[in-house]
Amino acid sequence: MRQRPRLRRTGWIALALLPLLLLAAAWFGPRLTNWDQHRDRLAILAAGRLGQPVALAGPVSLTLLPQPMLEAGGVTVGGPDAQISVTARALRLRLDWLALLGLRLEPREVALVGAEIRLPWPPAPGQAFRPPPWLTELQGRIQDSRVMLGGITLEQVQASLVAAGPSDALGLRGHFRFRQTEFDFETVLGRAGPDGVAPLNLTLSGAKASLSASGVLLPEGGFEGVAQGGGSDLAALLPAPPGSFRLRGRLSLTAELLTADELNLDIGGSPARGAATLRLAPSPRLDLALATGRVDLDPWIAALRSAGPLPLPFGVDLSAEAASYRGLTLRRLRGAALLENDRLTLRDVGALLPGDTEVSLNGATTTRPGPGRPARLEGWLRFQGTALRTTLLALGLPLEGTDPARLREGEGQLKLLLDEAQLAVSDFTGTLDGGRVSGAGVWRFGGRPALGLGLTFEELRLDGWWPEGAGWTGARQRLAAIDLNLRLNAEHARYGALVLEGLSADASLENGRLTARRIGARMAESDLALSGVVQLGEAPRFTDLAFEVTAPRAAPLMALLPGPWPDGVALGQGALALRLAASGAFEALAVRGNLELGDLRGEVNGALDLRQPRYAGALTLRHPGAPRLLEEMGLSAPAWLGQGSFSLIANLAAAPRELRAEGLDLVAAGLRLGGQLGLDLAAPRPRLTGRLAAERLPLPDPDWRSREPLPLEMLGWLDAELALSAQRLEPATLPPLEQASARLLLRDRALRLEEMQALLTGGRLAGALELNAAAMPRALDLRLDVSDLALTGPLTGLPIDLTAGQMEAGLRLHATGHSPAAMLATLSGEGQVAVRDGVLRGADLRAAAMAAELPALDQAEAGLRAALLGGATAFEALEAGVRLEAGRILLQDGRLAVGDAAEAVPGGAALAATLSGEFDPARGGMELLLATRPADPPGGSPGGPGFGLRLTGPLNQLRRVPELADWLRWRATR
Numbered sequence: 012m013r014q015r016p017r018l019r020r021t022g023w024i025a026l027a028l029l030p031l032l033l034l035a036a037a038w039f040g041p042r043l044t045n046w047d048q049h050r051d052r053l054a055i056l057a058a059g060r061l062g063q064p065v066a067l068a069g070p071v072s073l074t075l076l077p078q079p080m081l082e083a084g085g086v087t088v089g090g091p092d093a094q095i096s097v098t099a100r101a102l103r104l105r106l107d108w109l110a111l112l113g114l115r116l117e118p119r120e121v122a123l124v125g126a127e128i129r130l131p132w133p134p135a136p137g138q139a140f141r142p143p144p145w146l147t148e149l150q151g152r153i154q155d156s157r158v159m160l161g162g163i164t165l166e167q168v169q170a171s172l173v174a175a176g177p178s179d180a181l182g183l184r185g186h187f188r189f190r191q192t193e194f195d196f197e198t199v200l201g202r203a204g205p206d207g208v209a210p211l212n213l214t215l216s217g218a219k220a221s222l223s224a225s226g227v228l229l230p231e232g233g234f235e236g237v238a239q240g241g242g243s244d245l246a247a248l249l250p251a252p253p254g255s256f257r258l259r260g261r262l263s264l265t266a267e268l269l270t271a272d273e274l275n276l277d278i279g280g281s282p283a284r285g286a287a288t289l290r291l292a293p294s295p296r297l298d299l300a301l302a303t304g305r306v307d308l309d310p311w312i313a314a315l316r317s318a319g320p321l322p323l324p325f326g327v328d329l330s331a332e333a334a335s336y337r338g339l340t341l342r343r344l345r346g347a348a349l350l351e352n353d354r355l356t357l358r359d360v361g362a363l364l365p366g367d368t369e370v371s372l373n374g375a376t377t378t379r380p381g382p383g384r385p386a387r388l389e390g391w392l393r394f395q396g397t398a399l400r401t402t403l404l405a406l407g408l409p410l411e412g413t414d415p416a417r418l419r420e421g422e423g424q425l426k427l428l429l430d431e432a433q434l435a436v437s438d439f440t441g442t443l444d445g446g447r448v449s450g451a452g453v454w455r456f457g458g459r460p461a462l463g464l465g466l467t468f469e470e471l472r473l474d475g476w477w478p479e480g481a482g483w484t485g486a487r488q489r490l491a492a493i494d495l496n497l498r499l500n501a502e503h504a505r506y507g508a509l510v511l512e513g514l515s516a517d518a519s520l521e522n523g524r525l526t527a528r529r530i531g532a533r534m535a536e537s538d539l540a541l542s543g544v545v546q547l548g549e550a551p552r553f554t555d556l557a558f559e560v561t562a563p564r565a566a567p568l569m570a571l572l573p574g575p576w577p578d579g580v581a582l583g584q585g586a587l588a589l590r591l592a593a594s595g596a597f598e599a600l601a602v603r604g605n606l607e608l609g610d611l612r613g614e615v616n617g618a619l620d621l622r623q624p625r626y627a628g629a630l631t632l633r634h635p636g637a638p639r640l641l642e643e644m645g646l647s648a649p650a651w652l653g654q655g656s657f658s659l660i661a662n663l664a665a666a667p668r669e670l671r672a673e674g675l676d677l678v679a680a681g682l683r684l685g686g687q688l689g690l691d692l693a694a695p696r697p698r699l700t701g702r703l704a705a706e707r708l709p710l711p712d713p714d715w716r717s718r719e720p721l722p723l724e725m726l727g728w729l730d731a732e733l734a735l736s737a738q739r740l741e742p743a744t745l746p747p748l749e750q751a752s753a754r755l756l757l758r759d760r761a762l763r764l765e766e767m768q769a770l771l772t773g774g775r776l777a778g779a780l781e782l783n784a785a786a787m788p789r790a791l792d793l794r795l796d797v798s799d800l801a802l803t804g805p806l807t808g809l810p811i812d813l814t815a816g817q818m819e820a821g822l823r824l825h826a827t828g829h830s831p832a833a834m835l836a837t838l839s840g841e842g843q844v845a846v847r848d849g850v851l852r853g854a855d856l857r858a859a860a861m862a863a864e865l866p867a868l869d870q871a872e873a874g875l876r877a878a879l880l881g882g883a884t885a886f887e888a889l890e891a892g893v894r895l896e897a898g899r900i901l902l903q904d905g906r907l908a909v910g911d912a913a914e915a916v917p918g919g920a921a922l923a924a925t926l927s928g929e930f931d932p933a934r935g936g937m938e939l940l941l942a943t944r945p946a947d948p949p950g951g952s953p954g955g956p957g958f959g960l961r962l963t964g965p966l967n968q969l970r971r972v973p974e975l976a977d978w979l980r981w982r983a984t985r
Contacts, residue, residue, distance in 0.1 A: 053083055064088070067102070080105055086123070099156070100125030126156035128168075158187070165189055192218045192247065206230065218247035224262050234264035238271055245278065250317075250325075250350075252310030254279035260286075267292040281305065295323040296351075301330065306344070308336040315350070324351035339405055340365060346372070357390060365405035368396030374427065387430040394441075395422035414475025419444055432456060439466075446470030461494035471501035471514065490547060495520035509534060509571065523547040535571055537562035537587065551597040551621075560589040565608055582643040585609020598622045609643065610634055617663070625666045632659040637679040651709035651741065655680030668693035672701075681707060694730070699757075702734035708751075712743030713831060715932065720829040723760075723784040731757035746771060746804075760785040774800030774818065786827075791834055793824040802849060809853075810971055811941060811962060814883070816849020824895065835898055836933045842893040849889060853971075854960050855882030856909050856924055856943055863945045863958070868982055872975065879960040879973045884909060891926055900930040902939070909943075928962070935966045942974065955981045 054067045069084020080103055088097035105120035151171070158165040170185030184197040194217030201210035209228040215221065219242050226236015241257035242248070260274035269289035276283045283303035290296040306329070326349040334344040346360030354376055361371040374390015396402055397420045404410055410418070423441015428434070437451040450466035496519045504511040511532040518527045525545040532539050543556030562568055566583030577583060588607040595601045598620045606613035617628010634640040637657035638648035657679050661672040670690040677684040688701035733755040740751035748769035756763040764780040778795035800818040807813070822842035826834035855878045862874025884907075891905035905926025928939035942959030956977040964970045 065102075069101070086126075088123075097123065097126055097128050099123040099127070120152065122152040122154060123156060124154045126153060128153070128156060128158045153185070186217075194218070200228070203228075203230070211236070218242070219244045220248055220256075226262065234262070236262050238262040246314060250311075250315045252279070252307075252314050276301070278303075296326065297323055298326040298328070300328040303329075303331050305333040305335075306331045308334050308341075312336075315355075324349060326350070334362070355388075357388075364396075364402045366396055366398035366401030368394055368399060368402040370394045372427070388427065389429075390427050391424060392427045393422075393424040396420065399443075413477070417444070417472060417475050423448070443468075444470075444472070459492070459494060461496070463496040465498040466500070468499070468501040469503065471499075471504040473504055473506040473511075490520055490525070491523060493520070494522070504532065511539075535562075535567035536564070537568045543593075552595065553597070553600055554594055556593040558589075558591040560587060562587040577644065580643060580645040582609060582611070582640075582645075585611075585643075593619065602626070602628065610636075611640065615663075623666060625664070627664045628662070630659070630661050630663050630672075633657065637682075641679075649709065649711060651681070652679060653681040675703075683707065688733075690729075697729035699729055699731040699733065703736070705737040707739045707741065708737040709741040710743060715831045715835045717831045718833075721789065721831065723782075723789065726757060726760045726762055726782075726784045729757070730759075731755060740769060748776065771797075772801045772803055774798055776800075788827045788829055788833070791824075791826045793822070793840075795822045795824075796820070802846070805852065809937075809939075809962070809966075810969055811851065811853035811939065811960070813846060813889075814850045814852045816846040816886075816889070818849075819845045819847075822893070832933065838895050838898045838900075838932070840895045842895075844889070844891050844893060846889040847887070849886055851884040851886060851889075851907070853881070854879050854884060854941060856884040856907075856922060858882055859943065859958070860922055860945060863955075863978070868979070871982065872979060875958060875975055875978075876973050879958075880971055886910065889926075898931065898933045900932065902926055902928050902930075907941075924959070936964065937966060937969060938963050940974065945978075 051067075053071055054065045066087040067083040067085060068087070071083045082101055082103045084101050086097070086099040086102040088099070101124040103120075103122040103124060105122070153168055153170045156168045158168050165187040167188040168185065169187070170183060183200070184195075186193060186195045188194070194215060196216075197214045199210075199212045203209040208230060211224075211226060211228050211234060213222075213224045215223075220240065221242065222238060222240035224236055224238040226234055228234055237260070239257075239259040241255070243255050244253050245251045245256045246253040255277075256279070257277045258271075258274055260271050263270045263272075268291065270286070271288075272286040274285050274287065276285060281303055283301050285299065285301040287300075288298040290298070326347065328347040329344065331344040332342065334341040342363040344362045346362075347358045348360070349356040349358070356375040357372055359371065359373060361369065363369055371393045372390055374388055374392075376388045399421050400410060400415065400418045403418060421441060421443040423439060423443075425439035425441075426437045428437070432455060434454040434456075435451075436453070439451060440447075440449045442448065447469040448466060450464070452465065453461075453463040455461040455463075497516060499514070499516040501511070501514040504514040511534050514532040516527075516530045518525070518530065520526075523546065525547060527542050527544075530541040538559075538561050540559045541557070544554040545556075546552045546554070560568070563586055564584050565587035566579070568587065569577050569580075569583045585608055589604070591602065591604040593600050593602045595618075600619040600621060602615065602617055602619050604613075604615040612633045614631045615628055617626055619626045634657040637655055638652055640657050641648040641652075655678075658677075660674070660676045662674045664671040664673070669692060672688045675684070675686050675688060683706040684703060685705075686701060686703040688699065688703070691698040691700070734752075735755055736750075736752040737748075738750065740748040742748070748771050751767075751769035753767040754765045756765060761784065762782040767779060768775065768777045770776075775798050776795065777798075778793065780794075781790075781792045783790040783792075797818060797820040800820070802813055802816045802818055805812045805814050820842065822840065824838060824840035824842075826838045828834040828837055858878035859875050862871055862878055865871040865874055886907050886909045888908045889906070892903040894901045894903055907924040907926060909922040909924060922943065924941060924943040926939070926941055928937070930937045930939075939962040940959055941961075942957050944957030945955050958978040959974045961972045961974050962969050963972060
């Protein structure tokens with residue numbers, strides 16, 4: 012009895028432990044069993060369910076709890092000819108419990124773990140998008156897998172495929188990682204109808220964006236429907252700037268192409284239209300075409316530069332009516348860009364820059380821009396515009412202050428190379444302002460940019476490129492921040508009116524050091540060359556600065572000088588060689604120069620202060636023949652100059668508004684001249700001052716009958732105040748003057764010689780002269796006073812002349828006219844002449860008085876004629892008044908006191924004579940009467956009428972006519 016309860020308790024305990032034992036057996040039994048021997052059976056079972064050959068290479072295990080699961084490793088699904096290729100780390104089959112109790116293996120769920128699934132793309136011809144039959148009875152899952160569709164790879168794929176029955180839709184949902192971005196997706200594929208068309212809905216979300224598409228799968232393959240989407244950050248999906256976007260359009264998909272057209276987009280608040288194409292075969296490529304009203308390119312380019320590698324080629328075809336780039340407004344922007352691997356290709360990129368300059372670009376990068384990857388763009392750029400200046404100003408070039416006529420129009424093409432370090436231009440050809448231009452250049456970026464240019468111009472204008480008044484400081488500021496290497500060539504170049512042929516320039520600027528290796532040109536048949544080094548800075552310094560001019564003849568170059576002189580002079584036919592050299596600091600530049608012009612030699616040696624600017628130094632000019640030099644300069648060498656060499660030595664001090672010559676020493680054959688001169692250009696009119704002293708100064712004989720206007724225009728060039736002196740002054744028609752001096756004043760076109768004085772044969776001359784070229788007509792005034800003048804020879808050269816005596820005279824003259832002849836014809840004025848103890852040559856008045864007393868009439872007449880036509884008369888005093896009217900000189904009140912008549916006629920009274928007449932210098936005619944009368948005898952009876960000598964006719968044919976008719980009639984009556 013006691014054993015029965017015990018047995019009963021033991022049974023109940025065993026019955027209670029049986030489930031535990033069964034659970035333990037279900038848990039541990041399959042794990043302790045070797046299932047590898049059933050590997051082939053399991054592969055056949057899986058192949059039957061998947062519809063594809065299955066190979067199992069790894070271990071096989073079975074677990075019953077918590078649910079029956081058969082797992083095999085090293086899984087390969089599909090054979091060599093299979094459309095779908097799958098390799099997986101493990102294949103898991105969830106078994107049906109009821110079938111398993113019936114010792115049957117019936118999978119209800121298939122799971123691939125760690126799979127790599129290669130889906131065929133494009134699909135094989137005739138392949139339809141239909142779910143496999145096995146999905147109608149079980150579910151499928153993909154865990155921690157990779158899916159490769161053509162060239163697109165999806166990582167960390169987690170997906171579930173659900174199909175409740177043959178007539179139900181196939182659902183696929185899950186998530187994956189694409190390019191470091193997580194995406195969720197859900198797809199519902201309906202069962203195909205009788206026509207083979209199956210509905211399909213797709214939703215994709217991730218990276219703050221979502222996209223949904225709905226449409227149908229076509230029986231022949233492909234999809235057609237509509238798509239819409241949007242998001243808060245486009246930069247998370249594409250190389251684009253951050254910002255929201257929305258899209259809506261039509262979507263179609265074939266085996267090779269996915270197309271979204273009729274797209275309406277809103278990108279960052281800017282509407283756009285376009286289309287997108289994803290080409291899947293033969294290689295994946297995404298193309299986007301956009302048309303918009305306005306786009307800001309800066310954020311797009313920045314996004315492209317910072318973007319990582321793209322999984323497939325990406326092309327953009329952009330059309331915008333307006334675009335902004337680095338502050339520039341571009342109009343009519345058109346172009347296409349393709350980003351493939353590390354290469355960006357630009358095709359037919361064109362736009363209108365400010366100033367309506369058309370540009371187009373075709374090119375490609377050899378390295379795609381990005382962090383740590385420098386961009387390198389190569390391509391061809393073309394441009395054309397009629398307002399290039401406006402375009403270049405908008406691009407930031409410093410053209411302010413330059414001539415608006417420069418850079419007006421042009422067109423051309425060039426090969427472009429752009430990378431992070433430099434911009435290189437080669438094969439440039441085009442036209443600029445109507446002239447052809449070609450060449451190449453390099454602009455190196457950095458803290459100190461460097462520019463290298465090699466250009467060849469057909470026509471180059473050199474003026475107008477530098478702002479007026481910029482000066483040295485402006486030049487230094489502009490050039491201090493860059494390095495420059497320049498090589499220019501121009502067939503024709505112009506600077507103002509100057510024309511340069513064959514201009515070539517080879518210069519460089521490095522760290523503030525400007526080196527002109529050689530700048531050469533040909534101008535007016537002359538070769539010009541410049542070279543040297545300039546160290547820029549607050550105190551610039553020049554080294555080996557050299558300027559040379561050579562020419563076989565100087566005439567073409569001299570013709571460029573302003574004014575008519577020295578055009579055509581013989582001096583210009585000589586060879587020219589000019590050499591200037593300079594070195595030193597900016598404010599103390601040592602200058603040396605040599606000039607060879609025919610036989611003329613010149614030298615300069617001094618110091619130049621460019622800061623003031625101011626020059627001080629010596630000037631020397633030499634020529635072997637002074638008369639020949641004057642003739643070569645187009646001037647007539649006066650006979651009085653004689654023969655001899657020419658030399659000029661002076662110490663010059665020159666400034667922009669002042670020129671001074673100290674220690675002036677001029678030797679020209681027989682002429683010796685010294686002194687100092689100063690030219691002040693700061694006055695309203697240039698003003699010449701100084702003093703000039705000559706040892707011997709001959710004066711030319713003016714042609715008073717010339718009808719040519721006097722060349723007085725030069726009197727309007729300047730004002731002057733000069734002290735003039737000459738030890739010996741030699742007028743052409745007067746005796747030499749000693750110790751002559753005068754003060755020359757020229758002001759407002761009026762020339763005055765004041766304080767004129769000189770010594771003449773013991774006497775003194777003083778006077779003043781004024782020539783007013785501002786008056787209309789020209790006016791001439793002369794004042795001349797003579798005192799204590801000793802006559803030692805003929806005074807006038809006339810048949811009746813003064814040959815001795817002490818002379819006093821005073822003369823006041825006025826004349827008007829434009830030519831010497833006009834002035835001579837209008838001469839007016841008055842004067843007085845007095846001579847003491849003199850001799851009158853040409854008539855013997857005492858002999859005439861004695862002849863008049865002869866008793867025989869014929870003897871008296873013969874004696875009178877002989878005395879009046881020859882001999883000389885000593886007199887005590889001669890006084891006469893002179894009046895000038897309309898160019899005629901009238902002699903008035905001329906009285907000649909001969910002396911006591913007793914010396915000639917015994918018992919006679921004092922003998923006297925009168926002088927009267929006129930002289931017409933303009934016509935060269937003269938009428939002069941020297942008259943006297945016999946002395947009255949004692950007792951008061953009259954001595955008879957007078958008699959005399961008349962000079963009449965032209966000066967070169969004067970006739971001496973004795974006036975005896977009245978006296979002869981009177982004598983005949985006695």
